[in-house]
Every structure is written in structure tokens, then in C-alpha cells.
Amino acid sequence: MTQAPRSADAPIVGASAASATVPRIRIRGLTKSYGSVMANDGIDLDIARGGIHAIVGENGAGKTTLVRAIYGLVEPDAGSIELDGKLVDVATPAKAIASRIGMVHQRFQLVEPLTALENLTLGDLPHRGMFFDRSAALSRARALATELGTSMEWDRPVVHLSVGARQRLEIMRLLYRKADILIFDEPTSVLTPQEADDLFRVLPRLAGQGRTIIFITHKLREVFALADRVTVMRRGRVITTVPTKGSDPQALASLIVGEHFERPELEAVADRGEAVIDVEGLSVCDDLGTLSLREATFTVHAGEIVGVAGIEGSGQRELVEALLGVRQPVAGTIRLRGRPLQRASVWDRRKRGVAFISEDRDGEGACLAATLAENVLPLERHDPGLAGGGRLRISAIAAFARSVLTRFDVRGAGPQSPARALSGGNLQRLVLGREIHKTPTLLLAAHPTRGVDVRGIAFIHEQLAQARKAGAATLLISEELSELIELSDRLLVIFEGRLVADLPAAEVSPERLGLLMTGAA
């Protein structure tokens, strides 16, 4: 590797700390480009031993590339990485592991049919002669669990473990391999709030044992709850690294977006319009045949946002899928503007103005392997101007896609680039553009801001507000209570498949909502 010329405006951070003790990790001039995009542009960063170091930034700021470079998954174009002052070559994950660096990915690297114990010891089996020494393995496993202050069902196949347990298993697997630098990529994005709390107990414990923790997050709350120091990245560069003490979320948010930032004020509700969707006694089963939505009855009016609050897995997904038409209800009626909808196909509903923002952006909301234009087109594919006579008008489609991409500020790729080139936030803008560039009759918005950066969240909120103003009826599903309360006119609370409350959002406090969601009120 060659030393890249340091970019002039990149501040040398952590220099004062480094003068006292040698940092655990010292990164200098790290540069990585993908085509014309500089994912990392001369990164300098010091990370102290025994600390919890957060990395924040908008989608596409280069956080993931940076940690992947530390873990050997990305080979930098230039720059150096030192551990304890010694230059190391972490060209592959194997070398990183040998240097005691470990990473917990968003998608876990576990072998699902094998048990927790087998996954833990995979690659380094304790053995007696040529036989697996199960008791030795088990005692080492239990020691690790104690060290972590947690428990584990060691004989359970991973496929039957909860997401939180899998994550703990991943952590223990790194410890088993003697890792003392632990990298987490958005560790709480897949966790339930309770599981996240568990993780928040584990991380300080690990740091207290002298290990170094690096984690990427979008949630500023987590930064201030956990981290000692936080590095802000923007457009491939490190903007600053500051101690969390003495900073505050508002200041950090401004640093992330690079300008002063305020949440938009939502206009107060005028008169709510006609009833757009009437749901009565709707019951829906999930994939396993369990009744997961029971006799739901509610109405959403034009110009109204109705939030659905509930713990993940309480039946929200089945509700949305039944309204969209991809899942057949077992009982109940759905009326769109008074006309029954049960028998209508997805396309019939789409034609009648049902819009849908999927909670699974990569798997359902967009087609990553297709181009941006192809991702914008589908709802207009019967438009005579774009596909008259069944023939696609390529230039008209490109122009249409460009207009949507521009209006919804999708950056980073043109209409002919594959959608997988977009960062999560930009992809969500594309989805939003496809679904609401024409004001929908009914908008089903499931977790519309999940995994989106601060600026993106603001944009999405503004768009939802505009759609509401234009008369759309919106059903909003979210796990962010503040988002639900801020955006919604009314809130439905769902608990174990039942709607247990229907309240004006203005009258609800987060505390009360939390109690309703957990069935405690």
C-alpha cells in the first residue's frame, strides 16, 4: 500500500490522544473508490483501547466501507492501518481475525442448521484425539457466556434462536477467536427494543474488559447512551471526532448533515375528508397459519395519517399485506371508498390508488438487480405514453424516471444504473417517488424511515405530510414512537393481533403508548 497524499481539509483528529498513548487502531490516508465515487477519501482516524467508538453519518457517507476495510473485506486503494503502533496487513478477514479483529455483520454469519455450540466452535473445534470434545467446548462456551453476563441455549439449532440470541452468539464467537477489537455494523437495526437493551448492557462490559468497540449507527440516542467518542463522516471523509460528553444530539445531527437542521413542523389538521378505507372485522393468518390479526375494525379518511403502534410482529405486517392484496384475509371486509376490495387483485387495488412502501426495501420495495428506471416504472407500465400497445418507450420512460428521481432527490446514480448502486436512503426516496409522485388514494407506509439517515428522514416526513395535505389517506406503521406521534393524526395501537386503542395522536405520550403496546394498559 502506498501512502496517499493527505487531503488538505481533512482535520487530524485524535492527535492529542495519540501523543499520550499509542492508539489501538491508527488509520492514515485510507482511500477507496468505486468507479467515480470516493467511498473513503483519505481517512485519518485513531481509536483508543478499551473505548466504545461510534461512527455516524448519512447513508453513503462511507462508514461501512471504512469498517469493512478494517476487517479486510475491502482492499483500500491507498492508506495504512496500524494496530498498537505496528503496521499490519489486513487484506483478508482471516488476517484480520489473526490480528484479533472481529466484526458482527448486519446479516449474521451463522450456520443455521447447526447448534449454537457448534457454531461457536466452528473452525477451531476442541478435540480429544480425533473426536470432538464436547464437554471442553461446553465449558469454554459457558465461560464466555458468563464473561458476557448473558445466557445461551447451547444445544439449540441457530435457526430456532431469536435474533438477539444470534447476535450474542456472534459476539461470543468473536471472543472465542480471541478478538479484542469488535466492530458492529448497525447492531440494533435488527433487534427488538428489549434485545437492544440487552446489547447495551453487554457492550460496556466488553469495553470494561479492555476490548475496543467500534459501532456504526443511525440512532443518535445510542451514541449518547453508549459511546465515549463519536466520529462523524460525510461524503467519504471524516468531519470530526468528538467525545460524547459535552456534545448533544442536535449538534451532532447538524454535523452529520453539514448544515443547520430542523424537523419540519407539520401543519395542523384541517377537516378530515371522506372515509377512504373501511376495515371491518378483518382477520388474517400469517405464513404458518397462525391467526395474527384478529377482527380489526377501523377507518382511515382522506387527508389523514393513521399511525399503527405496536411491538414488531403484532400483526402489522399481515394487516398491510391484506390491504395491499398479497395476503387473503380469513374473515372481514375491506372497502375502498365504499367498494368492497376483498376479491380485487393487487393490480386492481394499485389502479385504484393504493400505494405501498414496504418495510423490506431490498427484498420487496425495490428490485436491486434492475435499473432505477425499471424500479420507477412498474405502476405506470400501462400508461400509453410510456408503454403504449405493450411496447416500452425507452426514452419516455427514462425521462419519466429522471423527473421522479429529480423531484424526490435521488442521488448517486442515473436511470440506467442498477438499483443496488444506491445507498439505502436514496433507494427509499426512489420507492417513495414511485409510490406517491401521483397523490395516492391510500398510502400504506410500513417503516418508511427505517435505516434512513437524518436528512432522508426529514425528507420522507415532509413528503408524507404533503401527500396528506393533498388528500391521501395514510396508514403509517413504524417502530419509532416519536415519528408516529409527530406525523399521525390518530394512532391505532395493536397488541397481539388486536387493535386495543384508537386515539388522537395529540393526546398520547410515549410512556402511555409504551404501556398500551405491551398490553400493560
Next chain:
Amino acid sequence: MSGIVAETGIPVAGQETIAPPRALRLLRPLQLSGPFVIALLVGAVVLFASGRDAIGTYWLLAQQSLGGTTEIANTLVAATPILLTGLATAVAFRSGIFNVGVEGSLYVGAFAAAWAGFTLKGLAGPLLIVVAVLLAAAAGALWALVPGVLRARWRVDEVVTTLMLNYVAILLTSWLVNYYFLAPDIANSMSPMIAKQARLGSLLPPSQLSIAFVVALLVTGLYAYFFSRTRIGYELRMTGLNPRFARAVGINLGGAVLIAFAISGFLGGVAGGFQILGVNYRFIDHFSPGYGFTGIAVALLGRGHPIGIVLAALFFGALSSGGAMIQLFSDIPLDLINILQGTVMIFAVIELSRLPFVKRWLRHA
């Protein structure tokens, strides 16, 4: 220009989320030709080990498949059925359907064309040919709709049904030809000859190169146009790339499955029909050496791309035709050709660039 087609080809599991580096993209042609290069190396080792002259053999193989007008024509004749079955397979694969039943459609199509050829003798040549090909296509499409309906309506796994229906088709046509349509003068598992006017004339005598090859090329163009420029092609492609996405935007998945099966079977039937009208002139029990199965390799090797499919079909055609002919001039056994074919097929399904050592090598190259 490039239209709105992403260079995606056949959907593969585990898509990388980070765009490949430019170097890798530039090396794509090399990557696609990898299977051929490896196959030739393996073949060379086998030749060497059996005490033969590898370069001489390959030179002879090249001469016998591409060395002259007749040789090229023979290669094109051999490539015609597998180009069509390759396209038939690719249509299904790109729509997310693993149809391995093109062989079955080919058999029923071939039988239908032969039946028209020896039954409707009163029709004029061009009309009879058109009728025979359309009947073949219809038979192939109807045949493919059986697993199509099973999949669309009851979610029956199409790999099993299509594979099994191949044998049903082979045995059904065998039964028909042996019981009801046996040639009167030759009591041997062959139907009567089709009418003289139903034969496709040779474009390049003495070879049997006929309009069938030209039509197969046209079909390749239609295939490209269909997937890049038509709404239904777009819908099928989205279904293949991401069925959940397709469903959510209101594409009728069941309908897409039926359309894909019908087109796939249609092309399989045409492949069978042309083989009868252009080459065999009668239905012969068990006549196909597995054109439908070679079509799978062609579709995979061509990565679903029209040009890739044409090249793969030409490669297999050259190997088949040249491989038969070189035996006239040397004592190379057919087994060598089988080794070459087999090796290419194995490496066709492995994405070379995903192998770790190749990845590293490419990075440093």
C-alpha cells in the same frame, strides 16, 4: 441504446451489494470464456495422457467445424435446435422458472410437425410448413402449460414436474409412433416420411442448413426485444429478478408463470418441429440426443444474454458437428468430445469470478 435492460442475466442468489470494481467488469469477457479455456486445457491433458497430439487434434476439430463452407453449415445445423432450446430455457429462467422440460416440448412439437407433414399432404409447401411449425409450437406450448398450471395454481415445484414430463413426452411419442404412426414400409419406430414439399430446402447444399437457422436467429432477436422492450417481457423479468417486488407492484405472478411456460414450450416445440422438417424428415423414436438438456447449458453459459446464448449454441454445435467429423480423419474417440462438453457444462454453472482464488487473482491483475 442500452434501453432499460440491466446487465443482469439470470438471477443468482446472494447478490453483492457493492458494485464490482471496474477491473472485474473489464475482465468480464475473459470471465465468460473461462469455461471454454478450462475445458480445452482439460481436454489437452486427456489427449496428452493418451499419447495424442493436442494441438493437432484441436486444429482438426477447428477445421472440421469451421474450416469450410460445408463445415460451417454443419455447425450451424447442429447449433439450430440447441439455440432454440437455449432460448426456450432462458425465457423460463429469466422469469424465475426452472423449466427443465424443454426436451418434452421438443418431442411433442417434433411429433406434431411430423404428423402434419405426413398427414396434410394436400397442402402446398409453404402453407404446410407454416402449419406444421405452428402445430409444433402449439403442442410444445400446451405441453409446457401442464407444469405451468400446476405451478401457478397449486405451487407444485416445476423442477420435478418438468423433468418427469420429459420422460412422459418421450414415451408418449414413442407409443404413438410404434402403435399408430409406424412407417408402412419400414417397421421400425419411425413415422412415415413427411411430404416432399414440407421439407425445408437447403440454403447451402449439400448441407442441411435451412431457413430454420435463420428463424432461430430471428427468434433470438425477438427474445432480446421481448425482454428489453415489451411490457410483458418487463413484467416477466421483474418476476424473475424479485418475485416479491413484482407481486407488490401488481404483477400477476400466476399469469407470469403461465406466459413464461407457454413461451418456453412454444420455442421448444418449434425446435422439435424444425428438426423434423429440416433434418430428419420423419419422426424417429428417441431421436433427440438431449437437445433440451443441452439448452439448459446454453442458457446458463450465455448468462441469459442473447449474444451469449448464440455463442454458446454455436460452441456446442461446433463441438457436436466437428466432434463427429474428426473421427473420419483420426482415431480420436467421441469420448474426448464428451469430456470437452462436460467440462464446459460444469464450469458454465460455476461463476468463476466468485471463486476466491480467481477473485484475488483478478484483484491483482
Next chain:
Amino acid sequence: MTRTHRFQWSAILPVVALVLASCGGSSTGGTASSVSANTAGAGPSFKPLCTPQSGKSYKVALIIAQGGLGDQSYNDLAYSGFQKAKNDFPIIGRVIQSADIVSQGQAIVQEAGQANFDLVIDLEFSTYDAVKSVAPQFPKTQWMTPNFTSVAPNDTGYLFNEQDGSYLAGELAAQVTQDSSIPGITPSKTIGVIGGIKAVGIDKFLVGYVQGAHAIDPNLKVLVNYSNAFGDPAKGKQLADAMFQQGANVVYQVAGGTGTGVIQAAQSANKYAIGVDSDQDAIAPGHVLTSMIKRTDFAVYDSINRLVCGKLKGGDTVNLGLKEGAVGLSPMKFTKSIIPSKYLDRVNADQQKIIDGQIKVWNTITQGNPPWFTS
């Protein structure tokens, strides 16, 4: 890659003989008489007709039929004749196989003509049309089409008198089925025969067999059935079992791969089967009474023999029969000891009578089905 299973062509190939009696193709080649005659079981004689000219070598191609080498039947047998000729004569022999012989046949035949071969032997039955149209374009090349009458002035057809061998098989079966001294025989006046399909080429065997049986005993009952499949041993077993239950002690199979089932049935019922085409006696030793052998290898050898000695003229058809030892019963390696020798004497005597023309065996190819044969 999966290759479709092909049924064995063994028993069907005799059937493909062209029934163009009016073409007058059935005349025996002028040189046939020089092929030395043989007595039963001795087989044909592979002897050069001349001393080959020194310094001259001949290019001969052998096009292998559908099924390929390794079929332990038709192709392999023909190939062994080819190998024998290679040893005896100065020839450059090329063996051409193709997985797609059905479709490539025409191109291969064309290319072989182009490549100036002296003789092209085409075993593949579906390409006789190709030979018919291609051969005249290459008058310097001789062509050989086994199981066909000559299709071109420079093509020599080879036909086998399978009805004669079948006649002898019928005689033997008719005698054996009535003799309780032979192990497993419950004396009866019943024998059976199973054909692959109802077709003149198959009935050629069946009619000869029935005629031979009735020559021994006009009151004998011959059970006739068709398997309608050439590759279905299970069906063969089923049909043979039924015949054994109806009292037959011997069943003749003329049904290719289906026939192995007939032989299995004979073994498990402790009865007898009669094999066809190649010597199948060893498949179930002691339970295959004999086999009606057809020597394709001899036909291949003979054509090369004539070529080298300048006696392959083309334009006519060689009929190979008992006299040439090209059809006939197997040596009965496993059953000879249990068959009373008087039965074999009768068979040998009648074989000579057929050769001498004293017994005329019905030929369905030229005569159609006889009035007494209904099935």
C-alpha cells in the same frame, strides 16, 4: 448432462429390411457362392477371399448406430467384425460415433463421401435415405447398408434370412416341450413366442418359428404375443410368465431389451427361453435353450473382404443365411448336454434341407403373412 435412455436396437434391426420386393434387390450377389457353407452352430467363416495386394491400403469407415458402442449388441457385434477385418486386411479403419447420429447422419455420410473413403458401412438405420441420395454423388466410394436392400448403384445391401434360423428354433422348441426327460419340462403341446411389435419384419421371425414347430407336430399350439416395447424387461417377464402358466415350456423372444425379461422369467419358472440376435445363452445358463444368432459382424467383415478383393460391386443385395453361417442356432454351450441328440440331429438335417432348397421357409417380407398365421 442427462442423456436419454435409448432402448437397444438389437432385435429391431432385422426388421428394418426394406420391403421393396418388386425392386428385385433380393438377388444374391454373384460372389456369394464363394462364401463357404457351414453346418449348424459352427458359425460363419472369417477367411480372406484373396491375398490382398501389397502396398495398397483401403479407407473404410464404420458409422455406429444410435445406442453407440458398448451396447453389447448390434453395434458391438458389427464392430468386432470390423476389428477382425482390420487385422486381416490392409485398411485404415475409422469408427464414427455421434450422440446425435440421427440428425447428423446425413452430414456424416456426405463428409465421408467427400473424404474419399473406399467403403462406408452405415449401421444407422435412419440414414438409409441419406445414403440413397448421397452415394450416387460419390461413385468411387462403395457403400454398405446392413438390413437393407441396395439403395444405390454403388451400395451393397445385406439381408439375413432370419426366418430360416427361426424355423430351426421352432423345431427344437417343439421337440423339447414334449419330453419329460429334460429338466423342468412338464410335457405339453404348447410353446410360445413374444415379438416386439406387430410388423412384417418381426413376423418374419415368428412365422418361421411357427412353421418349424408345425413341421415337428402340426397339432402343437404356438402362443403368440407382442410386447409393444423393445426396452421393457418387466413387460417381457409378465408376458412370458403368462405363457409358462398356459403350459408352454419354451418361449422365443424377438423383442430386444424386453427379451431379457423373458429370459429372467424362464429362469425363475425353471423353463426355457430362446434368445435372439446374439448368443444370449450365457444370460441365464441352462435356461436359454438356444439363441437364434444373426452375424452382423460377418456382414461387416464380408463387405470389407469383398472390397479388398475387388468383388464389391454395389447395386445388389447379399442375402446371408444358414448356408453362410450368418444366421443359425447358437452352439448351446449350456444346454447341449440335456437335449437328446436325436432332436439336434433332426435340426441339423433340416438345416441342410433348407440350404439345399428342399424345405422352403415362409418369408413374410416377400410373401406377406401366410394364411395360417394369425395373431
